[in-house]
Amino acid sequence: MQIDVLFFASYRDLAGAERRSVTLPDGATAADLVARVRSLDDDLARLPEAAAVVVNHHVVRSDHAIAPSDEVALLPPVAGG
Amino acid sequence: MQIDVLFFASYRDLAGAERRSVTLPDGATAADLVARVRSLDDDLARLPEAAAVVVNHHVVRSDHAIAPSDEVALLPPVAGG
Amino acid sequence: MSATVAMARIIDAPIHPEPLLDAVAADGHGAALLFLGTVRDHADGRPVSGMRYEAYVEMAEKVMDEIAREAAGRLEAGAVAVVHRIGTLDLREASVGIAVATPHRAPAYEVNRWIIEEIKKRLPVWKHEHYADGDAAWVEGTPLEADA
Amino acid sequence: MSATVAMARIIDAPIHPEPLLDAVAADGHGAALLFLGTVRDHADGRPVSGMRYEAYVEMAEKVMDEIAREAAGRLEAGAVAVVHRIGTLDLREASVGIAVATPHRAPAYEVNRWIIEEIKKRLPVWKHEHYADGDAAWVEGTPLEADA
Numbered sequence: 001m002q003i004d005v006l007f008f009a010s011y012r013d014l015a016g017a018e019r020r021s022v023t024l025p026d027g028a029t030a031a032d033l034v035a036r037v038r039s040l041d042d043d044l045a046r047l048p049e050a051a052a053v054v055v056n057h058h059v060v061r062s063d064h065a066i067a068p069s070d071e072v073a074l075l076p077p078v079a080g081g
Numbered sequence: 082m083q084i085d086v087l088f089f090a091s092y093r094d095l096a097g098a099e100r101r102s103v104t105l106p107d108g109a110t111a112a113d114l115v116a117r118v119r120s121l122d123d124d125l126a127r128l129p130e131a132a133a134v135v136v137n138h139h140v141v142r143s144d145h146a147i148a149p150s151d152e153v154a155l156l157p158p159v160a161g162g
Numbered sequence: 163m164s165a166t167v168a169m170a171r172i173i174d175a176p177i178h179p180e181p182l183l184d185a186v187a188a189d190g191h192g193a194a195l196l197f198l199g200t201v202r203d204h205a206d207g208r209p210v211s212g213m214r215y216e217a218y219v220e221m222a223e224k225v226m227d228e229i230a231r232e233a234a235g236r237l238e239a240g241a242v243a244v245v246h247r248i249g250t251l252d253l254r255e256a257s258v259g260i261a262v263a264t265p266h267r268a269p270a271y272e273v274n275r276w277i278i279e280e281i282k283k284r285l286p287v288w289k290h291e292h293y294a295d296g297d298a299a300w301v302e303g304t305p306l307e308a309d310a
Numbered sequence: 311m312s313a314t315v316a317m318a319r320i321i322d323a324p325i326h327p328e329p330l331l332d333a334v335a336a337d338g339h340g341a342a343l344l345f346l347g348t349v350r351d352h353a354d355g356r357p358v359s360g361m362r363y364e365a366y367v368e369m370a371e372k373v374m375d376e377i378a379r380e381a382a383g384r385l386e387a388g389a390v391a392v393v394h395r396i397g398t399l400d401l402r403e404a405s406v407g408i409a410v411a412t413p414h415r416a417p418a419y420e421v422n423r424w425i426i427e428e429i430k431k432r433l434p435v436w437k438h439e440h441y442a443d444g445d446a447a448w449v450e451g452t453p454l455e456a457d458a
Contacts (some may be wrong), residue, residue: 008366009436016438052454054434057369061456073366079451080363080370080394080435081347081406081426086168089218090288091300107202133306135286138221142308154218160277161215161222161246162199162258179327179344189401192350195343196327196420202340202413252407253337265350271423274343 006073031062087154112143165237170230174249177256186241186263193267195274199258209294215248218286229280240264313385318378322397325404333390334411336401341415343422347406363396366434389411
């Protein structure tokens with residue numbers, strides 16, 4: 001499946017774009033997604049393995065299975081307030 | 082000495098006026114002042130013996146000696162805020 | 163370093179939030195906390211229609227200033243502004259306004275709360291509660307303690 | 311009885327105190343507490359000239375609403391209003407505004423403080439600090455935890 005991944009703040013700087021497209025095998029997990037994104041290029045290799053994966057606006061665990069229609073984002077540590 | 086005593090809130094209601102004049106012997110204390118005020122009439126007899134005595138804007142202890150030039154007030158429990 | 167007292171007053175006009183917050187604003191502050199004490203429509207289950215606040219004004223001005231200075235002394239940096247209103251107030255109107263601004267938030271919460279507790283213990287102010295049924299009474303308060 | 315959520319929004323315009331306080335006002339409230347988080351002129355000793363806030367807006371709107379509802383759930387009565395601003399802010403401008411009004415003051419302080427701590431832990435917002443020397447950097451934040 002093809003997933004458009006959204007990037008924010010410092011992760012967007014690493015990605016060089018607000019969204020990047022990745023191809024994942026069916027049943028891929030959040031951890032698989034992060035690994036795939038980190039393999040895209042040298043800048044994204046600097047993305048932390050512990051990057052927060054957000055699926056449909058909820059932070060998910062590393063074993064969460066991604067579905068083709070999900071809205072997926074990678075979020076750096078938050079600094080609101 | 083003659084002392085003008087200021088009354089506020091519920092104590093003013095008891096005194097029937099914002100100030101009442103009392104005569105005290107030289108060297109009279111805050112406790113003496115309260116006792117003298119309570120003896121003025123039946124309404125003021127209902128003034129608590131523990132009424133706060135304020136001399137020149139400071140709450141004083143019952144053994145504090147009153148001076149003729151002092152500004153003296155009797156204050157009920159406070160309820161600001 | 164220590165905090166400044168921007169304002170400490172007894173007033174007989176409405177309390178507005180903006181002037182209090184403006185008084186404590188500074189480039190070095192990252193947090194501002196404003197407390198407003200407002201007239202509530204009930205007291206111990208009894209409907210209230212309004213409140214009249216009375217003060218021993220000359221003394222209250224001094225006590226407000228003392229409380230504000232002591233509050234500033236509890237802060238490493240920041241500013242404090244405090245006002246208490248007297249006179250007749252409608253429901254929802256503010257009787258007291260306390261603004262504390264600081265570089266970081268934790269002391270703003272702590273010192274703001276400290277100020278309102280001290281006001282309730284020390285400020286020579288009384289309130290005459292007006293009930294919906296036309297009755298009125300002085301609100302029972304906290305006995306003053308002798309100055310140290 | 312429980313409290314109401316009067317407002318929970320991400321906005322890209324200045325935050326003003328009056329609308330937040332008006333949103334939580336009610337006849338039954340005796341206390342209102344407004345917190346403003348403001349842009350400070352220094353960070354870890356380094357001079358700061360301004361800040362740009364960015365959010366994952368769709369998610370942030372939901373998280374703000376969740377935090378506000380959880381805050382209301384912590385109150386027996388009262389109202390809560392919360393806004394976070396995004397975009398470029400000057401020194402002294404407010405990035406976050408939290409108003410909590412309650413019948414009595416203690417829960418207003420507690421829940422107001424709780425909200426800002428939760429915002430810092432959970433709201434998908436990031437800040438890009440602009441330094442006086444022309445440099446800029448993303449402020450290090452708090453790692454998000456997986457939803458329960």
